[in-house]
Amino acid sequence: MLAQKILPSVDHHGSQAPRADDAQRPNAAGPYRRLYEALLTPSPTLQTRQHAAQWLQRLMDDSKDVPSALCEAPEDLHAWARANAQSVAQRYQAYLDGRRAGGERQYFHNRAHALNFLASVAPTKLVDGSWLYGLAQHSSTERLRPLLQTYLEELGDGVPHKNHVTLYRQLMRRHGLQQDLQLDDANYLQGAVQLALGWNAEHLLPEVIGFNLGYEQLPLHLLITAYELNELGIDPYYFTLHVTVDNGDSGHAWQACEAVLQMMEVQADREQFWQRVRAGSKLADAGRGTQEVIASFDARAEVVKIFERKAPAGAGMHSDYCRIGGRTVNDWLGPQGNIDALLDALVDGGWIRLGAPVAQSRFWNLLQGERAEMFGVFTGYELQVIHDWIRGEDSRDGQDYAQPASANQTRRLPSFRALARHRSAGPFAASAEPVLDPELNQFNEQLQSLEGEQRRQFLSAALSPATHWTSTGLLATRLFINESWAA
Ligand SMILES: [Fe+2]
Incomplete structure (x- = not known):
């Protein structure tokens, strides 16, 4: 480069x-x-x-x-x-x-x-x-x-x-x-x-x-x-x-x-x-x-972005019993809310304990674990960001939020390759699924009616950046190679 x-x-x-x-x-x-x-x-x-x-x-x-x-x-x-x-x-x-x-x-x-x-x-x-x-x-x-x-x-x-x-x-x-x-x-x-x-x-x-x-x-x-x-x-x-x-x-x-x-x-x-x-x-x-x-990565700024993305869906969905820093959750997430200040209020109110294991944060226990009331609200990526922001410097150990180590665990995390070797040793057989793909059927029908230059153009059009990775694009690539490239 x-x-x-x-x-x-x-x-x-x-x-x-x-x-x-x-x-x-x-x-x-x-x-x-x-x-x-x-x-x-x-x-x-x-x-x-x-x-x-x-x-x-x-x-x-x-x-x-x-x-x-x-x-x-x-x-x-x-x-x-x-x-x-x-x-x-x-x-x-x-x-x-x-x-x-x-x-x-x-x-x-x-x-x-x-x-x-x-x-x-x-x-x-x-x-x-x-x-x-x-x-x-x-x-x-x-x-x-x-x-x-x-x-x-x-x-x-x-x-x-x-x-x-x-x-x-x-x-x-x-x-x-x-x-x-x-x-x-x-x-x-x-x-x-x-x-x-x-x-x-x-x-x-x-x-x-x-x-x-x-x-x-x-x-x-x-x-x-x-x-x-x-x-x-x-x-x-x-x-x-x-x-x-x-x-x-x-x-x-x-x-x-x-x-x-x-x-x-x-x-x-x-x-x-x-x-x-x-x-x-x-x-x-x-x-x-x-x-x-x-x-450019800033964990706290990313948590703010994540909360801001969720806020429109979450505003009005919470009961008014729960107050953080004197305001209701609906208020925090509403048009007058301030997500940055909400994070401070969660920390000040003891909902989040920065720098401590996540299990010590009441807020984290709402997201993950048995009977977590907010289970499914955040994606895997979002949970990992919240998890690593809460843990702070300790997150350097690279722990996966979904596979927390025990408190006494001191061994190194297994690398992806080590995990993959472990997985491939298990009873994992590929299944031959029937194909449900209307787009592919339509593509095949159109292709059958084309010959010569028209067919070549139809195939090369399917190799475009927007389509080459789809099932039709992948098929078109294989046909293109057979008919126009290897020939
Ligand atoms: Fe590449």
Whole structure:
């Protein structure tokens, strides 16, 4: 990954620009999210695609003076990529040495912090590979094959448990992260960039190739993230998978270099092409980077956000017997309530004992355990955040709220891999379920009536970022590979 940041520029972009009434609509989506969602449909309008291309051009213009991390000459690309991989390996080794010597985790303070990271980067991860979608329409162009191969591998070649987006969706579901967490608009910027490239490949091919080059180099943060997720009992597979597929010998990093070199051979103006590749590569660093997302986590602020999301559903649902700090719960949660002050009142009134085991907090016992009166109100993620906020520094032990250790427990938590080995030893057999999928039936019916170019276009349309992870998209990917790729 490149080192410099690109400052976003969001005004003057037609329908994607912030609206004058955004300030009066606290839950209104910001401009990046609006663009992201407009592009994450099976068929964005021409106007949306053009706006997106203009926006990308502005981002690149704004970063003109940002130094490029790429090598100066295209002939040095493979050596540059190898040097990057070696540097990452050395720095990762230093990290591992530090941890073995007793150093603390560098990324995630506790389990809630790690889950918050997964949620915060989700807008990017859920469109993984999308910058290459435009190449699906050009499967017969030999020189673009390394890029299309990368895209098909992002899609897991149509195999559900290998499709990167499907894997991330499963990860989020497993940890109660699937609802709208109302992330900051900046979290949508990188995903919007990727989608905008994917829907404008014909006009921005050098930039797509350059973005791919910058984005597919193995970054150090991927290795550390995977290591610390595993340590906290969270499946790191999505991240470890990228360590292996991005490898510089034959993987995506190598394919990215090959794509530049192969296209370079047929350019009338090689210098102009190379400069556009370089501009596109800087887009790989647009938006919030891993370190910035990690640094932005504040457990108490996240608890406030969680309570604020629940407040409209909870106001009016409580009896007036219960008072906290002299006010009824309905009052606290109502339009005149103040969630930040409510948390203080819960602490001051002894409902929450910060820094103590959660079982000593009356409020926690309303959420979890036998006869918990508020059982089911909060998702797994939300409970983990509340749990870790209450425990404070003690939460560094990474305890899972759902599997509390006994008070005397001093052994290390089992890693995700250790837990997975334990689970796989049990009597767990896969079942062959009958398929209930009207969308898939409809897709098959439509497909049967199509031949030749029409059929190829129908299949490649189903490979779009909005659909490739669905059952129809996965089937379309497998058929596309058989009919247009491997043929
Ligand atoms: Fe990926």
